[in-house]
Amino acid sequence: EPEVTQTPSHQVTQMGQEVILRCVPISNHLYFYWYRQILGQKVEFLVSFYNNEISEKSEIFDDQFSVERPDGSNFTLKIRSTKLEDSAMYFCASAQGDANEQFFGPGTRLTVL
């Protein structure tokens, strides 16, 4: 069964460094999402992406964040200058259509020191 994959599974970085989190969505999906979950808290929406552009973003998704679909298969989340409070589990999701189920990847645990 096709699934969403994410790499790396765990990323440790120093505050102020740039990180890129990678996702490979399910191949025939057209809608892509990033969510995050700070330890012990609920899952929060970051950004949605469709037709090669951002569809919606939350207030968390400030100028330090960007997304890209560089080659038609990967979907990346870049944090330009990480802060301690960016430490969280980051989940990628993809869907075939807007009204369809979103399939979640296993997540990347980001630890900012």
Added chain:
Amino acid sequence: AQSVSQHNHHVILSEAASLELGCNYSYGGTVNLFWYVQYPGQHLQLLLKYFSGDPLVKGIKGFEAEFIKSKFSFNLRKPSVQWSDTAEYFCAVNYPGYSSASKIIFGSGTRLSIRP
């Protein structure tokens, strides 16, 4: 504002007890509803979903949920829980058509602890 409320922060039950976790969502338009489970140290797994049709939805591992539109509710139930059901449970809602790629809004989660 679009939101999801889960009434119970932490539920403790004995094995074989019946379970009901409450969930209410805001806004009365077209909704898709979900329950996700997160076992300790693991990622989100979809338990069940409601998109349309029969409001009583059956999911994996013996879970079911009932969509009651008049109450904006989507409560999760299981007649007899097992120790392996110990996990965090998230209710979630999606409003298709709200934007070109509608986000999922998650509730704050209910931690379920089962005593063996």
